[in-house]
Amino acid sequence: MSLNITSLNSGSNGNCYYIGTEKEAVLVDAGISCRETEIRMKRLGLSMEKLKAIFVSHEHNDHIKGLMVLSKKYQLPVYITEATHKHAKIRLEKHLIKRFREDEPVQIGELSVTPFQKFHDAQDPYSFLVSSASVNVGIFTDLGIVCEKLIQHFQKCHAAFLEANYDEEMLQNGSYPFYLKKRITDGRGHLSNTQALDLFKMHRPTFMSHLILSHLSNNNNKPELVNDLFIEHANGTEIIIASRHQEIPLFKIVNNSPVSVKPKEKKKAGKQQLSLFE
Numbered sequence: 001m002s003l004n005i006t007s008l009n010s011g012s013n014g015n016c017y018y019i020g021t022e023k024e025a026v027l028v029d030a031g032i033s034c035r036e037t038e039i040r041m042k043r044l045g046l047s048m049e050k051l052k053a054i055f056v057s058h059e060h061n062d063h064i065k066g067l068m069v070l071s072k073k074y075q076l077p078v079y080i081t082e083a084t085h086k087h088a089k090i091r092l093e094k095h096l097i098k099r100f101r102e103d104e105p106v107q108i109g110e111l112s113v114t115p116f117q118k119f120h121d122a123q124d125p126y127s128f129l130v131s132s133a134s135v136n137v138g139i140f141t142d143l144g145i146v147c148e149k150l151i152q153h154f155q156k157c158h159a160a161f162l163e164a165n166y167d168e169e170m171l172q173n174g175s176y177p178f179y180l181k182k183r184i185t186d187g188r189g190h191l192s193n194t195q196a197l198d199l200f201k202m203h204r205p206t207f208m209s210h211l212i213l214s215h216l217s218n219n220n221n222k223p224e225l226v227n228d229l230f231i232e233h234a235n236g237t238e239i240i241i242a243s244r245h246q247e248i249p250l251f252k253i254v255n256n257s258p259v260s261v262k263p264k265e266k267k268k269a270g271k272q273q274l275s276l277f278e
């Protein structure tokens, strides 16, 4: 079953990622206002009724800004760990609070969402792998380092949102104070373009059809720079840069692996066909 995915916004000013089937969808993070979420989904032809849950990666404001209103207005369950909830200082309706645990997939209709821990300067930060029966999509932003778990999950992805936060030279020569530069690069901050590219070059599965570079810094990066860097190594994967200002198109992610795979047998990588939903 295919998955439709998009970024409604990506960056330190707000993050909100949409992953869904024709029937149901989830948001990973709700870092733009409820109003903007509605407007941007509408422009993409996505209905709010399809939304079934919001998963929260961590408590930083750019990931939770719209959470309270969105959850209340549409009565959406919020999957958030206790530590993140406590530090987010947000009030959610009791019956909408749901917990999750590392490596324990949460079933939302036909979607399965698997959380796994990441390194970031937050209380209890998680990445997610959202799967349908045959397609995996990773949401990998706000990462201090590329850890072994990230590599494992990246290797399963037909599409991934991957952080490419900063260009090392721009950051070092830029105006940020020393402590901030250190915080970004010290292993609990953000991934540089080079770190993201190394992950992609070394661990891209042959069946990855779309890579959406995400959470680009406004001051220490440029979309063209990231695009040029990755396009050279794309190898058939479509390279997309998520915008800090608006939604990107909706992409339909399909698995075109041969269907003759027996149940429970390990699936082999197959040829992928790319398709763009508009």
Ligand SMILES: [Zn+2]
Pocket (backbone or CB within 6 Å): 011, 012, 015, 060, 062, 063, 142, 215
């Ligand atoms: Zn962030």
Ligand SMILES: [Zn+2]
Pocket (backbone or CB within 6 Å): 058, 060, 120, 122, 142
């Ligand atoms: Zn963060």
